[in-house]
Amino acid sequence: MSAKHTTPKKSFFRSGREDSPFKRILIHLVLIISCVIAIFPILRILAVSLRPGNRLMSTDLAIIPPDATLESYRIILFEKPFLSWVWNSLAITISTALIGVILAATAAYAFSRWKFPGRSVGLVFLLATQMIPASMLMIPIYILAIKLGMVGTYRGLVIAYCVTSIPFSVWILKGYYDTIPVDLEEAARIDGCSQLQAFLRVLLPLSTPALAITFLFNFMAAWNEYLLARVMLGSQESLLTWPLGLQRLQGQFQTQWGQFSAGSILVMVPVMVLFLYSSKYLISGLTLGGVKG
Amino acid sequence: MITSEVILKSLGEVGTTVLLILIGTVLVEALLYLILMKWLKYKYALPFMLLAPAAIGLIALVIYPLIWELRLSFTNMSLKAFRDPAFIGIKNYVRVFTEPVLKQKMFFPLLGQTILWTVINITFHVGGGLGLAMLLNRKMRGKGIYRAIIILPWAVPQVIAVLAWRGEFNFAYGYFNIILTKLGLPGVQWLADPVANFAAMCMTNIWLGIPFMMVTLLGGLQSISSEFYEAAEMDGANAWQQFRNITLPLIQPVLTPAILLGTFWTFNNFNVPFFINQNELESSDILVTGLFRAAFQYNRYGFSAAFAFVIFALLLLFTIFYMRYTRSLKGAYES
Amino acid sequence: MxxxxxxxxxxxxxxxxxxxxxxxxxxxxxxxxxxxxxxxxxxxxxxxxxxxxxxxxxxxxxxxxxxxxxxxxxxxxxxxxxxxxxxxxxxxxxxxxxxxxxxxxxxxxxxxxxxxxxxxxxxxxxxxxxxxxxxxxxxxxxNHLMLLFNKSLMPVAPANTDELLKMGADFVAANPGKYALAFNETEAFWFVPWLGGFKGKVFAADGVTPTLNTPEMIETFKFLAELKAANIMPAESNYDVMDAAFKEGTAAMIINGDWSLGGYKEALGENLGVAPIPKVVATDTYPAPYTxxxxxxxxxxxxxxxxxxxxxxxxxxxxxxxxxxxxxxxxxxxxxxxxxxxxxxxxxxxxxxxxxxxxxxxPMPTNVEMRCVWDAIKPELLPTYAGTTSPETAAANAQKAAETCIAGLE
Missing domain, CATH: 3.40.190.10 (Periplasmic binding protein-like II)
Structure with a gap:
């Protein structure tokens, strides 16, 4: 044990094994309650998906109802084109998230390492895009897509997802690049690398956490997107993404709640897996442009 | 069921689009290379080439629609003047402030509601997020599991989360009223009572927003060296003093942009207020849901475009003041 | 050929x-x-x-x-x-x-x-x-609403509102934990049939001027508040509550539209009965659902x-x-x-x-003004049914909301 740790810690919010047992129990208790609050609504969706028939409302509070059945899952997996919806969403989401990261990574590099004319205007503009209410751009984008013949195909949608994710990604990535000393790239250039090679071989590998976060954010945004997909794709059976597909289970007044919930649970799984894998990166990569090295 | 036909079709669609983007990018880059690099030998040729693809995309999908909306905001376009709307100058902008923007509510009361909604949410997001981050920022058993579970609400698609929460606010079948009646208290009309409905909206959004804050702030806390705290303890500082004098100032660079982003997202949050407010109570509307109603429910296109620019301008003003006041973004945006 | x-x-x-x-x-x-x-x-x-x-x-x-x-x-x-x-x-x-x-x-x-x-x-x-x-x-x-009843719980449908209240009270007394009636209380579409039963209309003869602050409107609100106060209905029901209660057999009667008939036929089989919404005794008029x-x-x-x-x-x-x-x-x-x-x-x-x-x-009015009428009535429904807003206030609020909304349509 190092000398530093010989002083017992008194602060409630700090440090580890020296916490008194009482305090430790209290901390665990608070965290357990938080976990319950976090997970409870999700369990309620699970409960609806397991109920037989089509009942959203029930006086029954059990998470696993006594007459639980996997019928809703069977219907949605084997009788509805749910898997193609998920496949379509995956194809769109992964490709747009990747392209979005590439476009943002290069743009952020320019913002981080050069003081070109128009730079501050550009940065303020990126920030300003985050303030635009989404419904404001719907009509013009739809008309633009119609004029370019991009309705009813993935073309317009993929391009739109790539582009709309750029401002936030640039924000995260530029902030992260700023924390990496320029000296490293300069050293590489002395070794004979070009500027671009230095970027690709030195800066990018060091920025893995931020790149992972950016990918995750882009993935989430495209995976859950509904409004734009609705106007751009209409409802061509073979092209539907999962949010559009699940929407089809809702009629004007009636909804197939069991299948809807089963579908919801199933689409949450990929995202949750992604989150669990990246939760380490999440914390180190989200510097939000503030922390300076 | 999934057929190979669907698999191939969507792969083909996505693939050709990616190819299209690639070809476009190569063409643009080649053109810029020839003009900026070879011909003009411009000092900033490389950064401009790096920026070009993103910039072109943003011009097409953000700047162009904004200009389209700006033009629309000076016309009287609505269902009654649909095909050829007339230019009416700044009349729409005047009407935003002088006429009801919803059925009865005027602009400023609606702005007040929106600010209240934003302040309540951000306070709880930051308070809850910071509290949890501090509890988790220590060596302890099960830290990874707690962290993973607490992040989960972030992974739930917002629309699904909102529908699930709305069910819980049902008078007879919702969980909250079941608990209240078990405690012998009267049930709350979450969907009909203005105050209760507003509270319901806030509860839902707080649940959705805490994970992002927690993760961000945990990153900030972990970058604070423990030596600061040890030195403070040597000087006999208590927990509150340590929090006030070490944690807060050192987490500031992360906290400030996180609050700013959280403010934009909450201020512009559509799903939660729109779907939790099932009875169309005007007291539960915020500016962006009002904007949606004006544009899509009542088809007041010209008016709603002007309304949207007013909201946009408000946020821009807020950002300028906030950045001046905290100055911490200066480092990120002007250095 | x-x-x-x-x-x-x-x-x-x-x-x-x-x-x-x-x-x-x-x-x-x-x-x-x-x-x-x-x-x-x-x-x-x-x-x-x-x-x-x-x-x-x-x-x-x-x-x-x-x-x-x-x-x-x-x-x-x-x-x-x-x-x-x-x-x-x-x-x-x-x-x-x-x-x-x-x-x-x-x-x-x-x-x-x-x-x-x-x-x-x-x-x-x-x-x-x-x-x-x-x-x-x-x-x-x-696309109209009608009274649907579960014959195994209520063999005959009530013919008028007095019978509805009487049979409802008897049913609830005999079947604790069940409801005699449920309908979607959150939508004005379920309110307008009753308004018709009290001989009210949402528009004046010109078809565009809203007439929501009328004695007929207040009577309708009063009647529905009374119906709620009789404790024969769930505390607060929306479409899903009503739907689930009828399918689960906890509600004897519901008011729902023709689009739902197929589903209920499947769920209840021979026990599904269909009847007109009970006649309003005070006016001797049948409620008039929008078609x-x-x-x-x-x-x-x-x-x-x-x-x-x-x-x-x-x-x-x-x-x-x-x-x-x-x-x-x-x-x-x-x-x-x-x-x-x-x-x-x-x-x-x-x-x-x-x-x-x-x-x-x-026939349901189809003009653009109708949208304002729907949105003006909707927020008044639950508070009035629950008795937290008086029928007079609700009618006045709805009229004012509809008027300003229609004026805004330009």
């Missing part, structure tokens, strides 16, 4: 054209984009698709792209697409859309396209404007071979054979007079009950 000859003829024509290689293009391939509000949940979309497929089988040169859009989305997207001159060729939608679409001048009248005399009068009346033009070809008639229906609407500017194909398809979709098929598949009342007398309808007690209720109905 023409129906059988047509495919043969078109095949011949295509063959001739192929041989001639540069023949006239009149019967070239036509693609019809059909937007429908029918979703998958009740089999409606499948029915539309089947109709389109059947038509294409008979007329191979006409193909359809059937797109389902939720009612509100269909309206928004049709407006935007028309703005970009990219409207679909045919709409299959509700009568409510008539107001916005005619106001914005987006659809064409159908008087000259089909023989409207073949259809039930109340259906075509629903899409007629004061200038005498008809804007839609009816597909189904109704509308489902219609084809044709976008403005559609002409030439596309228009011909659309018109022919509309006639095909509403011929007797297909109308009877729709009744069987979707349990909706047909719009074609000839199909009404088919024994599928006359011999089915549920459809007969639905038709009986329909005769007390009143």
């Amino acid at each position: 023409t129906k059988k000859l047509f495919p043969l003829f078109s095949v011949l024509l295509v063959a001739v054209m192929l041989l001639a290689a540069c023949g006239p293009k009149e019967a070239g391939p036509v693609t019809i984009n059909l937007w429908t509000k029918e979703g998958e949940a009740d089999g409606g979309l499948q029915y539309v698709q089947a109709l389109a497929d059947a038509y294409t089988a008979a007329h191979p040169n006409v193909t359809f792209v059937v797109t389902n859009k939720e009612v509100e989305t269909l309206r928004e997207d049709f407006q935007t697409a028309s703005l970009a001159n990219a409207a679909p060729e045919l709409l299959w939608t509700v009568s409510d859309h008539l107001g916005p679409f005619t106001t914005a001048d987006l659809i064409q009248p159908v008087d000259k396209l089909v023989d409207l005399g073949k259809y039930v009068g109340s259906a075509t009346d629903a899409v007629k404007t004061p200038d005498g033009k008809t804007w839609g070809v009816p597909i189904a008639n109704g 509308s229906g489902v219609f084809f609407m044709v976008p403005k500017g559609l002409e030439g071979e596309k228009l011909d194909a659309v018109v022919d398809f509309m006639k095909f979709a509403t011929n007797k054979e297909n109308q009877v098929e729709m009744v069987k598949k979707l349990t909706r009342l047909p719009a074609l007079t000839a199909a009404l007398s088919d024994n599928v309808i006359t011999e089915d007690p549920i459809l007969a009950g639905s038709a009986a209720q329909m005769s007390y109905g009143t």
